Amino acid sequence: MTQTTQPRSAAPTLPENPWPALWALCLGFFMILVDTTIVTVATPSIMEDLGADVNSVVWVTSAYLLAYAVPVLITGRLGDRYGPKRLYLVGLVVFTLASLWCGLTGSITGLVLARVAQGLGAALMTPQTMAVITRIFPVDRRGSAMALWGATAGVATLVGPILGGVLVDSLGWEWIFFINIPVGIIAFVLAWRLVPALATHEHRFDWLGVALSGIGMFLLVFGLQEGQQYDWGTITGPLTVWRLIAAGLVVLAVFIWWQARNRNEPLVPLELFRDRNFSLANLGISTVSFGFTAMGFPVMLYAQLVRGWSPTQAGMLLIPMAAMSILLAPLVGRLADRVHPRILTSFGFVVMGGALTAIALILAPDTPVWQLLVALGCLGIGSSFLWAVLSTTANRNLPVQQAGAGSGIYNATRQVGAVLGAATIAVLMDSRLAAQGLGSGGSPETAMGGGGLPEAAWGPFTQAMGESLLIIPAVLVIGLLAALSFEGMKHAR
Numbered sequence: 001m002t003q004t005t006q007p008r009s010a011a012p013t014l015p016e017n018p019w020p021a022l023w024a025l026c027l028g029f030f031m032i033l034v035d036t037t038i039v040t041v042a043t044p045s046i047m048e049d050l051g052a053d054v055n056s057v058v059w060v061t062s063a064y065l066l067a068y069a070v071p072v073l074i075t076g077r078l079g080d081r082y083g084p085k086r087l088y089l090v091g092l093v094v095f096t097l098a099s100l101w102c103g104l105t106g107s108i109t110g111l112v113l114a115r116v117a118q119g120l121g122a123a124l125m126t127p128q129t130m131a132v133i134t135r136i137f138p139v140d141r142r143g144s145a146m147a148l149w150g151a152t153a154g155v156a157t158l159v160g161p162i163l164g165g166v167l168v169d170s171l172g173w174e175w176i177f178f179i180n181i182p183v184g185i186i187a188f189v190l191a192w193r194l195v196p197a198l199a200t201h202e203h204r205f206d207w208l209g210v211a212l213s214g215i216g217m218f219l220l221v222f223g224l225q226e227g228q229q230y231d232w233g234t235i236t237g238p239l240t241v242w243r244l245i246a247a248g249l250v251v252l253a254v255f256i257w258w259q260a261r262n263r264n265e266p267l268v269p270l271e272l273f274r275d276r277n278f279s280l281a282n283l284g285i286s287t288v289s290f291g292f293t294a295m296g297f298p299v300m301l302y303a304q305l306v307r308g309w310s311p312t313q314a315g316m317l318l319i320p321m322a323a324m325s326i327l328l329a330p331l332v333g334r335l336a337d338r339v340h341p342r343i344l345t346s347f348g349f350v351v352m353g354g355a356l357t358a359i360a361l362i363l364a365p366d367t368p369v370w371q372l373l374v375a376l377g378c379l380g381i382g383s384s385f386l387w388a389v390l391s392t393t394a395n396r397n398l399p400v401q402q403a404g405a406g407s408g409i410y411n412a413t414r415q416v417g418a419v420l421g422a423a424t425i426a427v428l429m430d431s432r433l434a435a436q437g438l439g440s441g442g443s444p445e446t447a448m449g450g451g452g453l454p455e456a457a458w459g460p461f462t463q464a465m466g467e468s469l470l471i472i473p474a475v476l477v478i479g480l481l482a483a484l485s486f487e488g489m490k491h492a493r
Contacts, residue, residue: 018136022145024190025129028092029149030156031183032122035099035176036065036418037160040296041315042173044304049173052108055226058297058426063112065293065422066221067119068126069415070214073267074205076127076408084128084135085195089188091124096184102177130391130407134398135198146395147333147388153414155329157292157387158322158380161300165315209267212255217419220248224423269405272398277341280482281394282410284345286417287479288386291356291472293421298429298465299359305453306365306462320373324380325387332388341393344385345483352382353476360469365458386479393486421472428471432464 039046043057079087098117105111129149137145167175223245232241259266273279303314335344355378362371391410398406438460453461 018145021136021195022133022148024187024194025088025132026148026152027183027190028088028095028125028187029129030152031180031187032068032095032118032125033153033156034160034163035118035122035180036061036068036293037157037296038164038176039064040300041161041164041311042168042176043297043300045168045173045311046108046111050106050108050111054301054429055426056108056112058422059112060108060115061293062221062419062422062426064115064119064122065415065419066217067116068122069119069412069419070210070217071120071123072127072412072415073213073408074210075124076131076405076411077205077265077267078124079128079131080405081200083197083200084131085191085197088125088128088132088191088195091121091126091128092184092188092191093121094124095121096181096188097121099177099180099184103174126411127407130395130410132195132198134395134407136196144333144337146392147336148329149388149391151325151329151333151384151388153387153391155322155325158318158325158383161296161318162315162322165311165313168311170312204265206259206262206265206267209255209258209262212251212258213267216248216251216255217416218248219244219251221419221423223248224420224427227427268409269402272402272406272409275397276485276487277393278395278397278406280485281341281390282413283482284349284386284479285390285394285410285414286420287475287482288352288383288390289414289417290421290424290475291352292383293418294425294472295356295469297422297425298468301429302363302462302465306458317372318376320377321380321383324377325384328381328384329388332384336389336392340486341389342483342486344389345393345486346480348382348385348389349476349480349483350382351378352386353473353480355379355382356469356476357473360466360473363462363466363469365462424471425468428468429464432467433461436460436464438464 039057039061043054046052046057046060047054075087075091095118098114098121101114101117102111105114130146133145133149163179164176167173167179171178223241226235227241227245230241234240235244259268259270273282299317300314303309303317304311307314332344355375358375358378359372362375394410395406438457
């Protein structure tokens with residue numbers, strides 16, 4: 001049995017009005033989530049400026065997501081032990097300084113390393129936001145608070161490419177990172193003043209679990225993302241792509257086995273998954289995160305290389321999506337405590353999957369802009385019923401002493417979905433471009449170096465991007481099946 005943790009300090013007086021604390025946390029949370037997608041619109045500019053290929057630039061996102069996903073399992077526990085406010089502030093400082101490093105770097109390798117540091121800062125911050133919500137909001141208001149948290153995640157994911165486009169066009173790609181510095185300072189001051197210091201709990205730390213999860217994820221993601229570069233064959237000596245992927249899966253299987261055998265405090269308390277809705281919501285959010293991370297790369301490359309739009313114009317394609325998410329967020333927040341999550345999330349998955357299928361099918365060099373805008377607006381409608389409701393459903397029944405662990409698991413699952421989305425779309429884009437015969441004359445990196453994509457390549461390039469997008473609706477079907485299996489709502493403990 002897992003040992004029951006005991007408080008190390010008496011619980012402080014909670015604020016009568018917890019909303020200012022939540023808004024302060026959401027500012028920092030918004031910033032780190034914007035950085036999961038803001039790079040997509042800057043991809044062509046980074047490729048041109050740093051002399052990188054598509055796969056290398058995708059690693060700028062994957063490195064961030066991987067460094068974000070793995071530690072988040074234990075940073076939730078660290079928040080329980082040392083206080084979520086303290087861990088949040090430390091993470092915010094790390095993230096802000098890493099953003100400065102990102103903007104100052106002059107090589108693709110340096111940028112990837114700086115993004116790893118950013119991801120570590122984000123991993124320290126994220127679980128603390130959900131843990132604080134669970135602990136400072138009463139049961140009857142927790143659903144609305146968690147809905148705001150979920151809506152923040154959704155809107156940030158959509159705003160990233162829009163904000164990135166404006167910054168890249170007006171100031172340069174470096175400013176997608178420099179902008180985090182003033183925001184980080186403001187977020188630090190607000191959190192310092194408004195977020196209460198909460199009681200801490202003793203925890204033992206599962207360092208073997210940390211090592212197994214990190215190694216397994218790295219092997220799996222590296223194998224998936226780099227497979228096309230090595231023609232799915234030999235990397236070096238006896239090491240092949242498929243052996244690397246298989247090794248990752250084996251290590252992750254050993255990780256799960258260890259979590260089941262660990263009788264102290266496992267990194268992932270498997271008893272939390274006895275709550276059916278917690279398990280299904282984790283599965284659902286991983287597919288949503290997969291979809292949004294994967295979508296950005298082909299859509300932004302198409303907009304800039306085929307249509308010839310500037311980063312700002314490309315980012316503006318997503319305005320209907322972001323607008324619908326923002327407008328619907330208050331409504332969905334109210335519905336989250338009243339309407340069965342099966343109804344809300346099923347609707348969201350159907351609309352989101354349908355919109356992405358439509359985008360993939362209508363994508364052409366001369367697709368009317370209004371068709372893209374309508375489809376992306378529908379995507380925003382669907383996603384607004386997913387981010388908030390899934391986070392509310394996952395955490396509705398979390399006991400206070402497991403707030404950090406549950407938050408860590410949920411955020412790790414979300415980030416794993418994003419990592420796999422980035423890796424998978426990189427593989428598919430490479431594969432479909434090769435299938436269309438786009439080699440040295442029609443590849444994105446050639447377009448960056450030669451002033452644009454040749455007109456003869458517009459059609460094949462667009463078809464490759466559209467075919468790549470079709471993986472996302474297929475993955476969302478898994479999320480829909482999870483949503484259809486939600487149990488009735490229970491009262492939180």
